[in-house]
Amino acid sequence: MTDRARAxxxxxxxxxxxxxxxxxxxxxGTRVQSDRFMVAICACGRSRNxxxxxxxxxxxxxxxx
Ligand code: FES
Numbered sequence: 001m002t003d004r005a006r007a008x009x010x011x012x013x014x015x016x017x018x019x020x021x022x023x024x025x026x027x028x029g030t031r032v033q034s035d036r037f038m039v040a041i042c043a044c045g046r047s048r049n050x051x052x053x054x055x056x057x058x059x060x061x062x063x064x065x
Pocket of ligand 1: 045056
């Protein structure tokens with residue numbers, strides 16, 4: 001265990017912010033890496049850059065959607 005706990009912040013209706021760098025393993029075994037200082041991981045499932053957030057969670061859905 002490290003001397004400092006990793007900070008993770010859950011944004012209501014948005015992503016999970018994790019201190020980077022990160023190495024994310026998807027259910028199919030694919031790995032996605034990011035060296036960013038803070039990484040936004042999509043929790044809404046609408047990102048076109050999944051598993052990374054692309055701010056698609058901000059878009060409103062039309063009633064017909
Ligand atoms: S949480 Fe931002 S696109 Fe999904």
